[in-house]
Amino acid sequence: MAEITLVEAINQALAYEMQADPDVILLGEDIGKDGGVFRATVGLLEKFGEERVRDTPLAESMIAGLAIGMAMQGLKPVAEFQFMGFTYPALDQIINHAARMRNRTRGRLSCPLVFRAPFGCGIHAPEHHSESTEAIYAHIPGLRVVIPSSPQRAYGLLLSAIRDPDPVIFLEPARLYRWAKQEVPDDGKGLPLDRAFILQSGEDVTLISWGAMIKETLSAAQKLKKDGISVEIIDVATIKPLDKQTLLTSIEKTGRCIIIHEAARTGGVGEHISAELAEQALFFLKAPIIRLTGYDTIVPYAKLENYYLPKEQQIIDAVQRVLEFA
Amino acid sequence: MKIIARFEISYYQILNETSEIVGTLPSFAKDNEHLLRLYRIMVLNRVFDTKAIALQRTGRLGTYPSSLGQEAVFTGIGDAMLKNDILVPYYRDYAAMWMRGIPLSDILLFWGGDERGNLQGGEDLPFSVPVGSQGLHAAGIATALKIRQEKRAVLTTCGEGATSQGDFYEALNIAGIWKLPIVFVINNNQWAISVPRSQQTAAATLAQKAIAAGFQGEQVDGNDVLAVRERVDVALTKAREENIPTLLEMICYRQCDHTTADEATRYEPKGVRDLEWKKEPIMRLRRYLENLKIWNQILEEQLQKECTAEVEKAVQAYLATKPAPASDMIDYLYAKLPHTLFEQREQIKQVGDQCHG
Numbered sequence: 071m072a073e074i075t076l077v078e079a080i081n082q083a084l085a086y087e088m089q090a091d092p093d094v095i096l097l098g099e100d101i102g103k104d105g106g107v108f109r110a111t112v113g114l115l116e117k118f119g120e121e122r123v124r125d126t127p128l129a130e131s132m133i134a135g136l137a138i139g140m141a142m143q144g145l146k147p148v149a150e151f152q153f154m155g156f157t158y159p160a161l162d163q164i165i166n167h168a169a170r171m172r173n174r175t176r177g178r179l180s181c182p183l184v185f186r187a188p189f190g191c192g193i194h195a196p197e198h199h200s201e202s203t204e205a206i207y208a209h210i211p212g213l214r215v216v217i218p219s220s221p222q223r224a225y226g227l228l229l230s231a232i233r234d235p236d237p238v239i240f241l242e243p244a245r246l247y248r249w250a251k252q253e254v255p256d257d258g259k260g261l262p263l264d265r266a267f268i269l270q271s272g273e274d275v276t277l278i279s280w281g282a283m284i285k286e287t288l289s290a291a292q293k294l295k296k297d298g299i300s301v302e303i304i305d306v307a308t309i310k311p312l313d314k315q316t317l318l319t320s321i322e323k324t325g326r327c328i329i330i331h332e333a334a335r336t337g338g339v340g341e342h343i344s345a346e347l348a349e350q351a352l353f354f355l356k357a358p359i360i361r362l363t364g365y366d367t368i369v370p371y372a373k374l375e376n377y378y379l380p381k382e383q384q385i386i387d388a389v390q391r392v393l394e395f396a
Numbered sequence: 397m398k399i400i401a402r403f404e405i406s407y408y409q410i411l412n413e414t415s416e417i418v419g420t421l422p423s424f425a426k427d428n429e430h431l432l433r434l435y436r437i438m439v440l441n442r443v444f445d446t447k448a449i450a451l452q453r454t455g456r457l458g459t460y461p462s463s464l465g466q467e468a469v470f471t472g473i474g475d476a477m478l479k480n481d482i483l484v485p486y487y488r489d490y491a492a493m494w495m496r497g498i499p500l501s502d503i504l505l506f507w508g509g510d511e512r513g514n515l516q517g518g519e520d521l522p523f524s525v526p527v528g529s530q531g532l533h534a535a536g537i538a539t540a541l542k543i544r545q546e547k548r549a550v551l552t553t554c555g556e557g558a559t560s561q562g563d564f565y566e567a568l569n570i571a572g573i574w575k576l577p578i579v580f581v582i583n584n585n586q587w588a589i590s591v592p593r594s595q596q597t598a599a600a601t602l603a604q605k606a607i608a609a610g611f612q613g614e615q616v617d618g619n620d621v622l623a624v625r626e627r628v629d630v631a632l633t634k635a636r637e638e639n640i641p642t643l644l645e646m647i648c649y650r651q652c653d654h655t656t657a658d659e660a661t662r663y664e665p666k667g668v669r670d671l672e673w674k675k676e677p678i679m680r681l682r683r684y685l686e687n688l689k690i691w692n693q694i695l696e697e698q699l700q701k702e703c704t705a706e707v708e709k710a711v712q713a714y715l716a717t718k719p720a721p722a723s724d725m726i727d728y729l730y731a732k733l734p735h736t737l738f739e740q741r742e743q744i745k746q747v748g749d750q751c752h753g
Contacts, residue, residue: 095543121543126570127566127569127570127573129562129566129569129570131529131532131562131563131566132532132535132563132566132567132569132570134532135529135531135532135533135535135536135563135566135567136532136535136536136539136570137536138532138533138536139532139533139534139535139536139537139538139539139540140536140537140539140540141536142519142521142533142536142537143519143536143537143540143541144540145540145543147536159562162526162529162563163529163532163563166526166529167526167529167533172728172729172730172731173511173725173728173729174511174514174522175511175514175515175517175522175728176511176512176514176515176724176728177728178514178515178516178517179521179522180731211729212729212730234731235730235731235732236730236731264734264735264736311734311735311736311737312736313736314736
């Protein structure tokens with residue numbers, strides 16, 4: 071089986087589910103002939119036609135509002151926003167309507183839809199194209215927030231997101247779109263939307279991450295292994311709902327925890343995870359919980375963006391630091 | 397130089413301010429029973445509004461937006477829509493919603509602070525409070541109807557203030573491009589809380605906003621239930637049969653505060669409301685019915701009694717509704733509650749039990 075990239079796995083999942091379920095409709099800017107600015111929808115217009123792969127006018131609130139209306143009619147819209155920074159005009163639609171239609175009608179109407187968007191920096195994109203504000207969405211009751219970090223997880227999580235009866239914010243780490251390739255069987259098997267993934271079992275310290283920072287987290291663990299340090303790596307993947315139990319179980323075992331995320335530090339999801347762990351696993355902790363995050367500043371333009379991201383060496387240093395506690 | 401585009405906006409009126417027929421009488425208006433039905437619903441709407449305000453003033457209802465003076469708009473809409481069309485309302489559409497099967501007690505539940513007021517309505521949407529955003533839902537619904545090739549139409553309403561929102565333009569824009577089976581109705585009651593129509597747009601009409609989106613807009617006398625009913629019917633038929641969208645601007649006047657939390661005396665020029673009252677829809681139709689000799693004082697008193705009784709029944713049902721269990725606040729958040737929320741659900745239940753215990 072050929073190995074494919076994360077963005078190709080997205081495409082494969084979309085194609086699979088469109089084939090399986092005629093209610094799945096794609097909409098977004100440049101997703102038709104152009105195949106999306108990252109080519110996530112390439113070939114789908116040709117395969118499924120204009121009725122189901124709909125290029126929209128350039129208006130993000132409109133994309134969200136349309137998807138909400140379509141979903142309430144039983145269709146399963148999968149809408150693409152070109153970049154996370156351009157989901158902001160749609161916040162009113164997402165928060166005031168998509169997230170609460172089921173609740174406010176006590177189940178009469180619902181919004182089974184997916185809002186996809188590439189996110190994160192490190193791809194030398196122009197201004198506004200490097201956002202990592204998943205915490206905004208994680209804060210909103212009624213949404214699910216899902217972030218894959220490998221081709222296999224992208225495929226399985228996207229299938230489950232489309233099949234889920236509630237609105238899902240599906241954030242794709244742009245920096246990983248064409249990073250590692252994997253074999254991804256096109257078997258239509260979804261992955262659970264409320265379970266974190268243990269990427270590597272270990273005994274000494276737990277590294278918790280998601281999105282593109284999984285890359286540095288994995289490589290740091292490789293180097294630490296050479297020093298005889300056993301690292302457990304958890305890809306949270308489903309930021310909301312957060313699988314607290316998997317995290318707690320791991321901390322109870324290792325007693326040490328480092329949370330690594332690209333988003334700005336203040337109000338980031340790492341803060342929430344850290345607070346939950348401190349509240350519920352305090353007496354298992356052998357060292358303070360450390361967060362390695364982006365800085366509390368606007369993501370810099372291309373020339374400085376590399377300084378913004380947490381580094382592999384910082385992860386290694388932080389592991390050394392927490393190991394100094396007995 | 398050459399002119400490459402021109403446009404015209406029509407204004408429709410059938411029954412004028414002095415209750416004379418000035419336009420072509422549509423066939424439904426030749427049926428006396430039909431006229432009486434429209435009249436009864438407008439009166440019911442007014443009695444309901446009066447009662448709802450009284451409930452709010454006595455602490456038994458939350459903030460309430462009245463539809464006083466705007467009854468013809470929502471009655472005409474409700475009457476023209478077919479059962480399997482879909483209504484995407486804003487928040488003054490009581491007559492239309494009632495005609496489509498929503499009990500008055502549900503409307504009171506909603507404004508009384510109970511989500512179960514949104515429980516009924518089939519495919520229709522509940523009230524939309526964030527101003528202007530609902531037009532896009534209507535467009536999405538219309539897209540679904542068109543994809544499935546169903547001969548149904550969507551009708552969505554908003555106030556004239558909502559036409560300043562980007563979402564309003566985005567909805568018109570996509571309806572034009574995708575040729576959606578949709579009717580946009582603006583209830584132009586001249587006021588968006590305290591801001592008058594003249595400060596929402598410098599355009600001569602709101603109807604002309606449709607021209608920029610590539611379809612027709614028209615103005616209708618919103619105090620004339622016959623014109624409203626007729627123009628909504630024509631627009632809905634075009635939507636259902638030909639996938640042609642239409643924008644209708646209903647011209648009427650808000651004969652009340654924005655909501656019970658508002659005080660129009662702070663900003664509304666003195667005397668305007670009284671002047672506008674001369675055009676109000678109920679007396680206009682009543683005089684016409686009296687001229688036709690199918691209405692009189694005795695029938696009027698009888699109708700008032702019937703409407704009062706009907707509203708009273710709804711009020712009793714509303715007041716007798718016990719609050720939902722506290723856990724309702726989280727039980728409908730997702731189709732299936734994620735296991736991560738079980739603990740919070742238990743806490744909510746306990747708080748609810750303690751408060752009721």
